[in-house]
Amino acid sequence: GSGKETSVSLLLWFWLPYCLTQTTPSNTATSKLKVRLAGYPRKHNEGRIELFYKGEWGTICDDDFTIANAHVLCHHLGFVSATGWTHSAKYGKGQGKIWLDNVQCHGGEKSIEFCKSRGWGNSDCTHDEDAGVVCKDERIPGFVDSNAQVDENKVEEVRLRPVVGVAKKKLPITEGVVEVKYKDGWAQICDAGWTAKNTRVVCGMLGFPHERKVNKNFYKLYLERQKNNFLLHSVACTGTEVHLAACPLEFNKPNATSSCAGGMPAVISCMPGPLFMQNSGLKKKLKISVKLKGGAKVGEGRVEVLKDNVWGTVCDDRWNLLSASVVCRELGFGSAKEALTGARMGQGMGPIYMNEVKCLGQERSIWDCPVKNITSENCQHSEDAAVRCNVPYMGLETSIRITGGRTRYEGRVEVLTSDPNGTQSWGLICGENWSTKEAMVACRQLGLGYANQGLQETWYWDSSNVTDMVMSGVKCTGNEMALSQCQYHKTVSCQRAAAKFAAGVICSETASDLVLNASLVEQTVYIEDRPLHMLYCAAEEDCLSKSAAKANWPYGHRRLLRFSSQIHNIGRADFKPKAGRHSWVWHACHGHYHSMDIFTHYDLLNANGTKVAEGHKASFCLEDTDCQEGISKRYECANFGDQGITVGCWDLYRHDIDCQWIDITDVKPGNYIMQVVINPNYEVAESDFTNNAMKCNCKYDGHRIWFHNCHIGDALSEEAERRFEKYPGQLNNKIS
Numbered sequence: 001g002s003g004k005e006t007s008v009s010l011l012l013w014f015w016l017p018y019c020l021t022q023t024t025p026s027n028t029a030t031s032k033l034k035v036r037l038a039g040y041p042r043k044h045n046e047g048r049i050e051l052f053y054k055g056e057w058g059t060i061c062d063d064d065f066t067i068a069n070a071h072v073l074c075h076h077l078g079f080v081s082a083t084g085w086t087h088s089a090k091y092g093k094g095q096g097k098i099w100l101d102n103v104q105c106h107g108g109e110k111s112i113e114f115c116k117s118r119g120w121g122n123s124d125c126t127h128d129e130d131a132g133v134v135c136k137d138e139r140i141p142g143f144v145d146s147n148a149q150v151d152e153n154k155v156e157e158v159r160l161r162p163v164v165g166v167a168k169k170k171l172p173i174t175e176g177v178v179e180v181k182y183k184d185g186w187a188q189i190c191d192a193g194w195t196a197k198n199t200r201v202v203c204g205m206l207g208f209p210h211e212r213k214v215n216k217n218f219y220k221l222y223l224e225r226q227k228n229n230f231l232l233h234s235v236a237c238t239g240t241e242v243h244l245a246a247c248p249l250e251f252n253k254p255n256a257t258s259s260c261a262g263g264m265p266a267v268i269s270c271m272p273g274p275l276f277m278q279n280s281g282l283k284k285k286l287k288i289s290v291k292l293k294g295g296a297k298v299g300e301g302r303v304e305v306l307k308d309n310v311w312g313t314v315c316d317d318r319w320n321l322l323s324a325s326v327v328c329r330e331l332g333f334g335s336a337k338e339a340l341t342g343a344r345m346g347q348g349m350g351p352i353y354m355n356e357v358k359c360l361g362q363e364r365s366i367w368d369c370p371v372k373n374i375t376s377e378n379c380q381h382s383e384d385a386a387v388r389c390n391v392p393y394m395g396l397e398t399s400i401r402i403t404g405g406r407t408r409y410e411g412r413v414e415v416l417t418s419d420p421n422g423t424q425s426w427g428l429i430c431g432e433n434w435s436t437k438e439a440m441v442a443c444r445q446l447g448l449g450y451a452n453q454g455l456q457e458t459w460y461w462d463s464s465n466v467t468d469m470v471m472s473g474v475k476c477t478g479n480e481m482a483l484s485q486c487q488y489h490k491t492v493s494c495q496r497a498a499a500k501f502a503a504g505v506i507c508s509e510t511a512s513d514l515v516l517n518a519s520l521v522e523q524t525v526y527i528e529d530r531p532l533h534m535l536y537c538a539a540e541e542d543c544l545s546k547s548a549a550k551a552n553w554p555y556g557h558r559r560l561l562r563f564s565s566q567i568h569n570i571g572r573a574d575f576k577p578k579a580g581r582h583s584w585v586w587h588a589c590h591g592h593y594h595s596m597d598i599f600t601h602y603d604l605l606n607a608n609g610t611k612v613a614e615g616h617k618a619s620f621c622l623e624d625t626d627c628q629e630g631i632s633k634r635y636e637c638a639n640f641g642d643q644g645i646t647v648g649c650w651d652l653y654r655h656d657i658d659c660q661w662i663d664i665t666d667v668k669p670g671n672y673i674m675q676v677v678i679n680p681n682y683e684v685a686e687s688d689f690t691n692n693a694m695k696c697n698c699k700y701d702g703h704r705i706w707f708h709n710c711h712i713g714d715a716l717s718e719e720a721e722r723r724f725e726k727y728p729g730q731l732n733n734k735i736s
Contacts, residue, residue, distance in 0.1 A: 033113050035076045039091025039132065040243050040321075041338060046134040048091040049073055051099050051112070053120060058097030060112075061125035062087035068107035069115065070133040076111055078143035079135035086132035088318050092246065093127035101125055128318075155232070155245040157181035158205055160268070163222055172276050172392030175214065175269040177223070178202055180231055180244070187231035190260035191216075191267070197239035198247065199268040204325065204335030205243060207299075207392035208270035219267045230260045240361025242321050242335040242390075273332020275481075276392050290330055290366055292387065293714075294346040294513060294571070294687045296449040298481050299333045299389035302345040305353055305366060309720035312351035314366075315379035316341035323359040323369060324387040330365050334390035345386035346513050346687060347570040347648075350715055352379050381570070382628070382648075396482040400445050401426070402505060404461030409449075410506040412458040412499075413442055415483060417470045427470025428502035429483075430494035431456035436682040437478040437689075438486065439505040445482045448507035452685050453578070459500035467499045474503075478689060511687035513571030514645070514678050515712055516694040521676070522710040524564040524655045525696075527664075527703075529557045537589035543659035545614040547666055560661040561613075561705060565600070565653045566625075567678060569645040571687050574634070576644040577622060578683050584643075585619070589658070594619040595643040596684075601677045602662045604698070612672060613664045617680075625652040669702040673725075690714040697724065 036057075037047030050057045060069075070082030101123030105115035160176040179186040199211040230252055237247035252259070275298070291311070292301030303324075304311045324336035352374050359369035402411030414426045439454030473489035480486050494501075533554035538544055544558055551558075569575050577584075577595035584593040596619055603615035623641070624633035627649035635644040645651050653660045662674070674696045682689060693713035699706045709724055716724065 033076075033111050035073060035112070037077065037133075038094065040246055042091050043137075045079060045137045046086075046091070046132065048089070048094055048130050048132045050094060053097075053099050056096055057094075058099035058121075059094035059127065059130040060103060061098050061101040061123050062129045062131040063125065064102045064104055065131045066104070068105045069103050069112065069131075070135075071107045072105045072109050072112050072115065073133050074135035075140070077135060078140050080138045080140055081136045082133055083136050084134040086134065087129065089128050089130040089132075089320065091130075091132045092321065094130045095127070097121060098123045098125050098127065098130075155180050155243075155249070158202060158244055159186065160202075160206060160270075161186070163219060163267075171395050172207070172272060174208065174272055174392075175212075176267065177219075178266045178268055182229070182231050185229075187229045188265035189235060190230045190233035190263045191265060192260060192263040193234060193236070194266045195237070198235050198237045198244075198266070199270075200239045201237040201241045201244055201247060201335070202268055203270035204329065205390055206270060207272075207276075207334040207390045209273050209329040209332055209334065210271035212269040212271050214267055214269040216264075216267065220264055223264050223267075228260070228265050230265070233260065235266075238361075240322055240325070242325055242337075272392060275332055276394070290327055292327075292331065292345075293348070293690075295386070295388075296509075296511075296687065297388075297391075297444060297447070299328070299331075299391040300345065300387065302343070302348060302384050302386045303327055303366075304348060304350075306717055307351075307353050309717040310350060311348075311715055311717075312353040313348035313381065314357060314385040315352050315355040315374060316383045316385040317379070318356045318358060319385040322361040323357045323366065324385075324389075325361060326359040326363045326369060327366050327387055328389035331389070334392075336387050337390050338388040340386040340388065341383065343382050343384040343386070344572075345384075346572055347381035348384050349381070349515050349517075349568070349570060349691070349712060352381065352384075355379055357385075394481065396445050397447050400442065400483065402442075402446065403466075404458065404463035405504075405506075409452075409508060410461075410504070412461045412464065412502050412504045414464065414466050415471060425468075426464075426466045427468045428466060428499060429474060430469050430472035430492070430497070431458070431501045431503045432472065432495060434474065434503040436685055438474050438476045438483070438503070439507075439685075440478045441476045441480045441483055441486060442503075442505045443507035444480075446505075446507065449509040450507065450511035450685060450687050452506040452508040452511070455504035455506070457501050458504035461504060462500065469494045469497050469502070508573065508685070510573040511571055511685050512569050512573050512575035512645070512647070513687045513691070514575055515568050515570055515691045516676055516678055517566040517568060517650070518694050518696075518710040518712055518715070520566045521563045521674075521694065521696060522707045524562075525705060525707045526562055526655070527705050528560045528562055528661075530560055531557045538658050540589060541587065541659055543616050543618075543661070543663070545616075545663040545666060548663070558663055559665045561604070561664045561674075562655045562661045563707075564655045565660065565676065566650050567645065567653075568650040569647050571647060574644050574646050575622070575684060575686075581640075587621075592621045592637045593640060593643070594621050596620060596622065598681060598683070599679065601675075601680045603675045603677075604662055604664065604667065605673045605675060606670070612670075613662050613667050615662050615675075616659070618659055620651075620653070622651055624649040626650060664700070667700065669700050672698045672700065674698045674707065688714075695724070 034052035036050050038050050039048035049060050070085040074082040101118045103117040159179050160173045161179050162173050162176040203211045234250040241247050289306045291304050295301030303314045319339050321336050321339050324339035328336045354371040355374050356372040363369050399416040401414050405411030418424050434454050434456050436454050439451035443451045472492045472494045476486035584595045598617045599620040600618045604613035606612050621637040622643040623636045624646050631648040634646045635642050677693045691712045691714050696707045696710035
């Protein structure tokens with residue numbers, strides 16, 4: 001978007017055709033051809049290319065398009081060069097003619113018309129293939145823009161002005177007069193010919209999935225007494241647009257009296273999604289078949305879809321705003337603000353189910369859209385599609401702030417509270433038990449992305465005169481939109497109430513995301529009876545169960561359940577240990593430093609979730625064992641090297657290294673659940689903690705062991721997860 005997250009706008013320039021037909025002297029060195037950028041959402045230096053030829057605007061087809069073509073076009077528009085180009089109508093489909101196709105420039109031409117092509121108006125393309133360019137945001141010195149007209153007529157921001165007294169107090173605002181930002185104020189739209197499709201578009205921009213009927217007569221009386229400034233009339237949306245500016249609309253002539261014969265300002269009512277409804281009684285438990293993962297804010301993330309009880313991702317070929325909007329509305333948000341490609345919200349791990357999704361925009365679910373089936377060679381997880389949806393303005397960021405930090409991403413947390421008389425004041429949060437999960441919610445509420453760290457004391461950020469503790473015992477699940485939605489003490493009780501022990505956060509735009517390769521565990525599991533004389537090191541490291549201490553060392557053996565762990569970082573930032581080098585622990589037995597005291601838990605559980613084997617807590621040395629194509633390793637354990645896991649790389653602990661096991665010497669035959677949890681104490685921040693646990697069904701007959709259904713914590717539907725949990729309980733009696 002525009003980085004101006006609070007306003008429900010995609011800043012876009014929607015130049016109207018009639019403005020641009022007026023010719024002005026062009027700089028003679030180039031050509032008479034007019035070029036403009038159009039489409040949405042976009043910044044001022046990117047967009048769909050449109051050419052003005054023979055009295056009408058048209059587009060260029062993306063066949064054979066190159067960066068050289070983009071350079072020529074960006075030069076024409078007054079930018080120094082191009083940084084990229086786009087295909088498949090990334091900025092929305094144009095209208096009218098497709099003027100050029102198979103364009104091939106060398107890069108030095110004065111204008112696109114001097115490049116090789118099929119000739120004007122000769123193409124075999126549809127507007128699905130409209131080309132766009134991204135220009136370097138730097139102007140050619142002294143460039144005179146032949147297209148520049150002062151254009152009052154553009155629609156950027158839209159708002160709802162509530163009229164009913166009650167509605168003004170409560171957020172989100174779901175009903176009122178539609179107003180468009182105009183000069184320094186707001187203008188209305190004439191409702192003559194206004195349709196439900198127009199309402200759908202405006203509701204979508206404002207973060208609402210559906211429109212509702214509105215009682216016009218009720219408003220008519222009130223609005224007739226007001227002076228209205230009508231800017232627009234004859235709005236004719238099809239209902240699938242993601243912004244009002246993309247609908248055909250007419251502006252009133254500046255000199256005409258702002259008339260709206262027999263009409264009144266357009267008034268609409270929107271239906272909020274379940275997350276934003278005031279009374280939770282209406283929230284029905286729907287069967288969900290699509291979800292967003294790995295985003296920092298509400299309403300953004302990697303798109304995952306459910307098929308045969310297993311979650312998978314969507315490939316980004318042809319991924320656009322129409323399809324993204326269908327996902328957003330299905331999830332109870334508005335239309336899409338951005339359709340993101342190239343795994344911009346991290347990579348998924350499971351299957352990839354859909355490719356070339358082509359929604360028309362009316363569909364109720366992404367499952368109703370035409371899609372292509374996937375074959376492994378045409379999609380990888382590096383192409384996972386994601387969305388940013390329009391969400392209703394809730395004003396949550398107005399009741400929280402951070403102070404004293406070195407950057408705007410860190411500081412001591414202060415929250416706004418009201419006393420019984422309604423007087424508002426800022427106060428602090430007690431730092432006791434404040435953890436990464438609470439910090440995640442604080443950073444989300446602040447609009448600052450992911451949590452990097454939650455801090456329990458902040459004496460080094462002492463800059464504010466706010467000293468009172470107003471919240472304590474804050475406990476969040478990590479999904480909440482604001483701290484006020486978490487549990488907390490009704491009356492403040494804080495052991496260390498001095499301001500220096502107030503909670504703080506460090507937020508970050510990106511975060512890592514670790515996930516264990518579940519199928520590798522299933523493929524590599526086996527049992528080994530290992531002689532005690534080979535286990536002195538392991539005993540020293542606490543990798544055996546307590547009964548090993550009573551064994552007759554060095555005679556006898558321990559029975560170990562062994563497997564390989566491959567831990568991938570599929571997030572957008574490297575995973576680095578929280579502890580600095582000075583506190584890493586040297587493990588003489590293994591000859592390297594461990595940077596995290598507890599990095600994983602290994603456990604064997606029975607049907608009711610009780611541990612049957614004393615699993616253990618493994619401390620690890622973190623490094624890049626291997627990476628995806630094109631990514632180089634950065635971390636290694638040897639020689640006191642830097643530790644961590646790079647994005648797109650993984651750390652492999654092979655089944656044959658010390659401690660890569662669960663000691664099952666004392667376990668009776670039966671059916672169990674084997675569980676591995678990575679980063680169990682949330683010591684290092686991640687964008688998503690729901691995929692940190694890996695579980696397998698496990699059958700042990702006293703001699704051999706079988707694993708099946710190994711899966712990541714969030715990989716299955718709720719129903720399949722329930723069946724998985726039931727499995728050991730039903731069969732337990734048969735074996736023992």
